[in-house]
Amino acid sequence: MVAVSPYLSTHYRARLYLLNTPAWRWLVIATLIVAALPPLLFSVYYVSLLNLVLIACIGAIGLNITTGFAGQVNLGQAGFLLIGEFVAGVISIHLGPIWANFWIAAPAAMAAGGLIGVLVGWPALRVRGLYVALATLAAFFVIQHLGLRYVEYLTRTYKTGIDIKLSTLDLLFLKVESERSWYFLLLIITVLVIAAANGLVRTKAGRAWQALREHELMTQVMGVNVAQYKLIAFAVGASLAALAGMLFGFYHHTVNPEAFTVEASVEYLAMIIIGGMGSIAGAVLGAIFVVLVPYGLQWLLDTFEAPAQFLVYFSALRLGVFAFLMLIFLLLEPEGLIGLWQRVRTFFVLWPFRFRPLEAKRQ
Amino acid sequence: MRFVIDAATLASINFLLGLAIVTIYKGTRIINFALPGVMLFTAYLTVTVSGLMPLPLALLLGLGVAALLGAATFYLGIYPILGRPTYVGILTTVAIGFMLESIVTIVWKAGIVNLDLPSATFSVAGQSIRSAEAAIWATAVIVGAAFGILYRYTRLGLWLAATADNSLLARHRGIPVLVVLLLSSMVAAALAYAVGLLLGARLGVTMALGSTALRGLVVALVGGLDSVPGAALAAIILAVIESAVVIHDPRLATVVPYVVLLFILVWRPWGLLGTYEEVERI
Amino acid sequence: MSEREGTVVANEPGALCVERLEVVYHRVATAVQGVSLNVPQGKVVTLLGPNGAGKTTVLRAIGGFTPAEVATLRDGDIFFGSRNIAGRLPEETVRLGIVAVPERVKIFDTLNVEENLRATGFPLAKADLDGIWDLFPQLKNRRKIRSILLSGGERQMLALGAALCCRPSMMLIDELSLGLAPKIAAELFSLIRKLNRERGIGILLVEQNARAALEISDFGYIIESGRIVFEGPSAKLLEHGDVMEFYLGRAEDSEKSFRDVKQYRRKRRWWG
Numbered sequence: 057m058v059a060v061s062p063y064l065s066t067h068y069r070a071r072l073y074l075l076n077t078p079a080w081r082w083l084v085i086a087t088l089i090v091a092a093l094p095p096l097l098f099s100v101y102y103v104s105l106l107n108l109v110l111i112a113c114i115g116a117i118g119l120n121i122t123t124g125f126a127g128q129v130n131l132g133q134a135g136f137l138l139i140g141e142f143v144a145g146v147i148s149i150h151l152g153p154i155w156a157n158f159w160i161a162a163p164a165a166m167a168a169g170g171l172i173g174v175l176v177g178w179p180a181l182r183v184r185g186l187y188v189a190l191a192t193l194a195a196f197f198v199i200q201h202l203g204l205r206y207v208e209y210l211t212r213t214y215k216t217g218i219d220i221k222l223s224t225l226d227l228l229f230l231k232v233e234s235e236r237s238w239y240f241l242l243l244i245i246t247v248l249v250i251a252a253a254n255g256l257v258r259t260k261a262g263r264a265w266q267a268l269r270e271h272e273l274m275t276q277v278m279g280v281n282v283a284q285y286k287l288i289a290f291a292v293g294a295s296l297a298a299l300a301g302m303l304f305g306f307y308h309h310t311v312n313p314e315a316f317t318v319e320a321s322v323e324y325l326a327m328i329i330i331g332g333m334g335s336i337a338g339a340v341l342g343a344i345f346v347v348l349v350p351y352g353l354q355w356l357l358d359t360f361e362a363p364a365q366f367l368v369y370f371s372a373l374r375l376g377v378f379a380f381l382m383l384i385f386l387l388l389e390p391e392g393l394i395g396l397w398q399r400v401r402t403f404f405v406l407w408p409f410r411f412r413p414l415e416a417k418r419q
Numbered sequence: 420m421r422f423v424i425d426a427a428t429l430a431s432i433n434f435l436l437g438l439a440i441v442t443i444y445k446g447t448r449i450i451n452f453a454l455p456g457v458m459l460f461t462a463y464l465t466v467t468v469s470g471l472m473p474l475p476l477a478l479l480l481g482l483g484v485a486a487l488l489g490a491a492t493f494y495l496g497i498y499p500i501l502g503r504p505t506y507v508g509i510l511t512t513v514a515i516g517f518m519l520e521s522i523v524t525i526v527w528k529a530g531i532v533n534l535d536l537p538s539a540t541f542s543v544a545g546q547s548i549r550s551a552e553a554a555i556w557a558t559a560v561i562v563g564a565a566f567g568i569l570y571r572y573t574r575l576g577l578w579l580a581a582t583a584d585n586s587l588l589a590r591h592r593g594i595p596v597l598v599v600l601l602l603s604s605m606v607a608a609a610l611a612y613a614v615g616l617l618l619g620a621r622l623g624v625t626m627a628l629g630s631t632a633l634r635g636l637v638v639a640l641v642g643g644l645d646s647v648p649g650a651a652l653a654a655i656i657l658a659v660i661e662s663a664v665v666i667h668d669p670r671l672a673t674v675v676p677y678v679v680l681l682f683i684l685v686w687r688p689w690g691l692l693g694t695y696e697e698v699e700r701i
Numbered sequence: 702m703s704e705r706e707g708t709v710v711a712n713e714p715g716a717l718c719v720e721r722l723e724v725v726y727h728r729v730a731t732a733v734q735g736v737s738l739n740v741p742q743g744k745v746v747t748l749l750g751p752n753g754a755g756k757t758t759v760l761r762a763i764g765g766f767t768p769a770e771v772a773t774l775r776d777g778d779i780f781f782g783s784r785n786i787a788g789r790l791p792e793e794t795v796r797l798g799i800v801a802v803p804e805r806v807k808i809f810d811t812l813n814v815e816e817n818l819r820a821t822g823f824p825l826a827k828a829d830l831d832g833i834w835d836l837f838p839q840l841k842n843r844r845k846i847r848s849i850l851l852s853g854g855e856r857q858m859l860a861l862g863a864a865l866c867c868r869p870s871m872m873l874i875d876e877l878s879l880g881l882a883p884k885i886a887a888e889l890f891s892l893i894r895k896l897n898r899e900r901g902i903g904i905l906l907v908e909q910n911a912r913a914a915l916e917i918s919d920f921g922y923i924i925e926s927g928r929i930v931f932e933g934p935s936a937k938l939l940e941h942g943d944v945m946e947f948y949l950g951r952a953e954d955s956e957k958s959f960r961d962v963k964q965y966r967r968k969r970r971w972w973g
Contacts (some may be wrong), residue, residue: 198674
């Protein structure tokens with residue numbers, strides 16, 4: 057049911073539709089067309105960058121739901137990415153590569169992620185704020201430790217070495233091999249995830265999350281089952297991260313237990329902070345920003361021919377620069393890039409005034 | 420007997436690290452994740468510089484730099500975010516810590532440097548004790564007692580509790596919040612520096628110091644984030660558990676603190692001796 | 702300074718003079734504009750107005766904003782005596798003797814009653830403490846109880862007591878009677894008047910209970926939508942038709958019933 061304007065709906069249902077005005081529909085179509093262009097226009101290198109961005113988007117949107125919407129600070133998102141990777145590896149090794157195709161690995165990864173998300177979220181039910189963050193951090197270390205133990209076990213039993221090798225991602229009607237095919241697959245998945253996330257926040261669960269983020273006790277007093285919704289938030293965030301991890305593993309053809317460290321957790325958190333918490337578009341923007349920063353840095357170093365010492369310790373430099381940017385955003389633009397965008401918009405809306413004037417007339 | 424000595428040393432280190440966390444938490448309800456970075460940076464710096472100047476001067480320089488970093492952490496990571504939710508404080512201090520760690524990695528190339536502190540070994544009850552270990556114990560006891568008295572019996576403790584409760588209201592009551600928190604931050608950094616030196620004297624300064632610092636967090640949590648005696652108690656408990664586990668299986672040493680952490684978060688989140696923060700008014 | 706009633710002489714020590722105050726939140730939304738008011742030395746002045754008018758903003762601007770509160774003073778001056786305190790931090794204004802009793806977060810919940818009184822930047826002698834117990838005997842009975850467990854009235858008493866421990870020469874009180882039983886509110890109002898008469902503490906009182914506030918104050922201002930719309934001695938305000946209708950709940954020719962009235966509210970003219 058198409059409404060003429062988002063402010064003039066004739067029934068409540070119309071407010072829930074994702075694309076309820078012609079303007080939105082055209083915008084989305086235009087964005088999709090633009091998004092489909094890169095593989096046709098740009099070189100493979102840039103397409104591979106975009107692939108990494110898309111994978112990060114999925115994980116960031118998941119984290120945005122747990123942390124941005126429901127307010128449960130999750131310092132262990134990297135752990136769920138690891139789980140996704142490992143599910144891919146486990147299926148591939150224990151069941152055979154035939155079974156490690158997309159249609160089995162993806163649901164398996166998401167289910168495992170969701171389950172472990174609930175397990176991690178369960179201790180977080182009892183505590184508030186800061187302690188939730190620490191519990192997730194501790195959970196991450198435990199997961200990482202278990203992951204390393206499992207890899208050791210594999211090395212002993214199956215002689216695979218520290219990296220588990222994965223074959224190419226199999227869609228059963230198509231094998232995803234080139235960067236271009238990966239791009240289209242990831243684009244479709246990301247678009248679906250964005251749509252699903254947008255829909256999810258419009259449901260009862262979404263409202264419950266926003267309420268419990270603002271004032272948990274009040275929400276409980278109003279009869280909302282806070283514990284249940286907290287667990288759902290963790291489960292959703294974790295399963296999306298697991299999906300991202302699985303895709304990451306297949307994309308790199310390897311399961312590396314050290315691919316996701318604490319720094320990765322902080323990176324994902326930085327994505328949603330830099331992008332703007334509680335906003336799905338923000339998560340996407342943040343993912344783009346954070347993933348591309350190291351490559352921008354690399355380009356800067358190449359252009360200005362930095363001393364060799366910088367290049368050798370590139371990962372350390374990258375971490376330092378990234379931390380610096382995160383700090384800048386936290387201090388100066390707490391609402392992230394989305395906040396920045398809104399301020400720019402407000403500037404134009406209010407122009408030539410600088411501030412929203414008072415309603416009453418001057419005496 | 421050796422077990423007791425090792426456990427005591429471990430407990431002392433745990434306690435000092437936990438104390439650094441408690442010091443910052445007491446006034447701000449923020450966990451200062453920049454401390455591992457501060458520890459690394461000042462330790463490496465001091466050791467490098469000690470080749471160029473007499474040792475006491477190098478130590479003082481390191482202390483000065485630590486205090487400076489503590490002040491920087493305050494101005495960049497704590498003061499600007501005083502009214503905002505706590506996880507923001509975690510992230511700003513994490514960012515500062517990462518920046519420091521990356522500087523250390525680039526400049527010192529993650530190598531090992533050894534601190535040549537004059538050391539002696541002496542015997543007590545048939546066990547040989549190195550002077551570094553004795554120094555660690557002495558530091559823990561003296562510093563711990565000083566802080567405990569300071570917080571309990573002077574106004575400073577009250578000021579910190581008030582500031583942690585509501586920093587805006589504290590400012591409106593004339594409590595010199597900035598000065599108090601700045602000093603806390605500098606002192607915590609100095610503590611981290613001291614631990615870094617003590618550990619470095621024993622085993623050499625390496626990048627692993629950073630992960631050691633995180634156990635300070637666990638200690639503080641288990642004991643109660645705003646409790647000095649709690650940190651002492653937790654330090655001992657954790658040291659005993661870890662020493663016992665290490666005898667059984669050395670690789671588990673790194674994960675023991677986190678398992679204990681999870682356990683305490685589920686059972687008693689506010690720690691053994693911390694303030695019960697759960698009462699809320701609508 | 703203007704020639705209005707309630708004008709202070711320039712540089713009168715201990716007098717608060719706000720001129721053309723303009724506060725903007727989040728760099729976009731104007732909260733108050735062109736607000737000017739005076740609190741002569743040792744007098745009680747009340748600031749009335751509907752919800753969202755900007756009363757609390759004015760008080761907080763006088764007390765001082767911190768960087769974390771996203772508010773800026775775009776324009777205007779605030780004089781306390783001869784000093785311009787506009788834009789100063791709370792620590793500084795407290796040192797000068799201006800103490801605020803905020804609306805919502807007014808005491809330290811995690812400390813007990815006695816600790817709350819001690820948790821100030823000023824030393825507390827035994828004599829001072831006993832003075833507080835004399836004013837609030839109810840609090841003395843609960844001196845070691847965690848203040849989150851106090852009742853609403855006791856919290857307000859504790860807030861006032863803690864403010865007194867800061868050696869105020871001027872108090873900025875926000876919504877004294879909010880959420881309190883009428884009897885307790887009345888007690889507190891007479892206490893305020895006593896503090897003013899006996900200790901010479903100037904009071905700027907923001908209130909919703911217009912009648913009580915006007916009865917204990919010397920001068921009153923009415924603020925609506927961020928602007929001062931009326932002012933005058935309290936006695937005059939109590940008899941003003943518009944004030945009676947909108948803030949005191951009684952029309953000039955009362956005994957009107959809803960059924961008789963075509964237009965429920967008289968138009969606000971602020972002429973008299």
